[in-house]
Amino acid sequence: MTQFRIIAFLAAAIFSITPVLAEDDRNNASEEDRNDPVAIPLGKDTPKSGWSVGVLPAFYYNSDLGFSVGALAQVFDYGDGSVYPNYRHKFTANVNLYTRGARQLSLNYDSKYLVPGLRLTGGLEYMDNPLCGFYGFNGAVSPYHADLDLRKSVDGTEGIAFYADHQRMLRVSLDLQGRVADGLTWIGGFSYSWQHYSDVSFKVYDGKESLFHQYVENGLIPEADTHGHRAELKGGMVYDTRDFEPNPAKGLFATVTATAGASVSEGVRGSMLLSADFRQYLPLWPGRITLAYQLAYKGLLAGSLPFYALPAFSIRGSFGSRITGNGVAWASVDLRLCLARFQLLKQNFELGLVGFADAGAAVQAYKLQQHSALGGITVEKTIDGVTTGPYHSVFDPEIASRERLHCSAGGGFWFAMNRNFITAVEFGRPLNPQDGTFGVYINLGFSF
Numbered sequence: 088m089t090q091f092r093i094i095a096f097l098a099a100a101i102f103s104i105t106p107v108l109a110e111d112d113r114n115n116a117s118e119e120d121r122n123d124p125v126a127i128p129l130g131k132d133t134p135k136s137g138w139s140v141g142v143l144p145a146f147y148y149n150s151d152l153g154f155s156v157g158a159l160a161q162v163f164d165y166g167d168g169s170v171y172p173n174y175r176h177k178f179t180a181n182v183n184l185y186t187r188g189a190r191q192l193s194l195n196y197d198s199k200y201l202v203p204g205l206r207l208t209g210g211l212e213y214m215d216n217p218l219c220g221f222y223g224f225n226g227a228v229s230p231y232h233a234d235l236d237l238r239k240s241v242d243g244t245e246g247i248a249f250y251a252d253h254q255r256m257l258r259v260s261l262d263l264q265g266r267v268a269d270g271l272t273w274i275g276g277f278s279y280s281w282q283h284y285s286d287v288s289f290k291v292y293d294g295k296e297s298l299f300h301q302y303v304e305n306g307l308i309p310e311a312d313t314h315g316h317r318a319e320l321k322g323g324m325v326y327d328t329r330d331f332e333p334n335p336a337k338g339l340f341a342t343v344t345a346t347a348g349a350s351v352s353e354g355v356r357g358s359m360l361l362s363a364d365f366r367q368y369l370p371l372w373p374g375r376i377t378l379a380y381q382l383a384y385k386g387l388l389a390g391s392l393p394f395y396a397l398p399a400f401s402i403r404g405s406f407g408s409r410i411t412g413n414g415v416a417w418a419s420v421d422l423r424l425c426l427a428r429f430q431l432l433k434q435n436f437e438l439g440l441v442g443f444a445d446a447g448a449a450v451q452a453y454k455l456q457q458h459s460a461l462g463g464i465t466v467e468k469t470i471d472g473v474t475t476g477p478y479h480s481v482f483d484p485e486i487a488s489r490e491r492l493h494c495s496a497g498g499g500f501w502f503a504m505n506r507n508f509i510t511a512v513e514f515g516r517p518l519n520p521q522d523g524t525f526g527v528y529i530n531l532g533f534s535f
Contacts, residue, residue, distance in 0.1 A: 134168045136165050143510055175200045179194070181193040187216075188216070191213070205263050205264065206265075207261070208261070215255050222408065222411075228449075230478070232476075235466065235468060246470070247293075254283075258280040263276065270326055315350050321344050325342045334503065343363045345360070345362075359390055364384075377421075381420075386413060386450065387451060394453075409493065412449030412453045415447060416448060417446065435505050440498065442498040447492075458482055459488075465480060496516065496518070499512045508531075511528075
């Protein structure tokens with residue numbers, strides 16, 4: 088997909104965004120309200136009450152999945168308006184069909200009012216992705232060769248999907264939070280997932296010509312690890328002083344959780360994971376410019392994990408799950424600028440820009456000795472009479488014999504309706520071509 092086509096699709100996506108208003112707002116809006124936006128001072132808007140719906144229809148783009156036809160929607164209940172800009176209940180739905188064959192469905196719910204004294208968050212996600220990116224373990228230790236990543240549309244043209252497998256996944260989760268002291272809460276939760284991975288099955292590709300198949304064939308991914316059920320229980324603490332959760336202008340957010348998990352396939356395998364996340368939001372120009380940064384870690388404390396449960400992270404602009412291991416760590420910095428705020432159709436809107444930089448690495452290796460021992464495996468491919476390779480496919484000491492820091496930078500823009508329905512469009516580029524070339528993301532909310 089050329090850059091021109093990407094920009095054209097993005098333009099169509101932006102202009103197709105249609106906020107769906109609560110019925111009482113439609114009926115009460117005057118003719119002037121319906122047509123003329125009214126600029127308002129930063130930091131001031133009209134309190135909302137009742138239900139409000141935001142919809143992002145038609146087009147969606149993700150560099151790993153392609154373009155989609157579907158819908159993203161968020162439904163907010165503001166009650167009598169006394170808690171605005173906070174909400175009483177929030178529902179989020181995401182349905183997408185992607186041009187690279189993936190089908191995705193997710194449903195989420197969040198409320199501090201359903202159970203008195205507790206915050207309840209629930210989620211359901213289903214994914215069927217026949218061209219799921221798989222780039223190996225331990226980050227830079229796994230080499231990337233662009234000549235072996237010639238994915239083509241399902242149009243009968245020969246291609247190679249060396250860095251892909253077929254992913255099927257179902258996940259449900261439920262979290263509860265309760266107050267300990269001002270700004271401090273405990274958190275506990277349960278999740279269940281089922282996952283199944285296999286060779287790419289599209290006829291235009293040879294499913295055995297893949298890194299995933301090499302890993303399975305040589306035991307780096309045991310056959311039992313290609314599918315299974317996993318249940319997790321977690322507990323921890325959250326410290327949160329953010330002034331407004333969806334788009335903070337100031338405050339801290341820090342959480343530490345321990346997760347006990349059991350993976351069931353041809354046996355039961357136990358594990359203990361530690362997750363830590365620290366974020367700070369600094370108002371460089373109150374109401375206009377916010378500097379936000381994040382430091383995070385997720386890694387194995389005890390036991391062992393199947394490959395589908397390994398911690399993974401992607402810097403913005405890179406390939407999905409490029410950084411995978413027994414433990415990963417990352418850092419991100421955002422500079423967020425609010426350009427304008429105005430009212431239209433009795434809704435409060437904001438427009439802004441964002442610039443960012445990301446860095447991350449696999450800090451705990453997964454089967455590194457076995458990984459390195461398979462470095463003699465090579466692969467080559469002939470397409471349209473041109474032969475590429477042979478390349479070291481699993482481990483290449485000439486490219487990287489150990490992990491390094493993965494970095495990217497980029498920017499984009501964002502807009503918000505009623506301060507909660509936030510859509511961010513971000514463009515990212517890795518600093519090293521081993522991590523990718525360019526990424527475009529359209530998401531509900533900021534990345535952190």
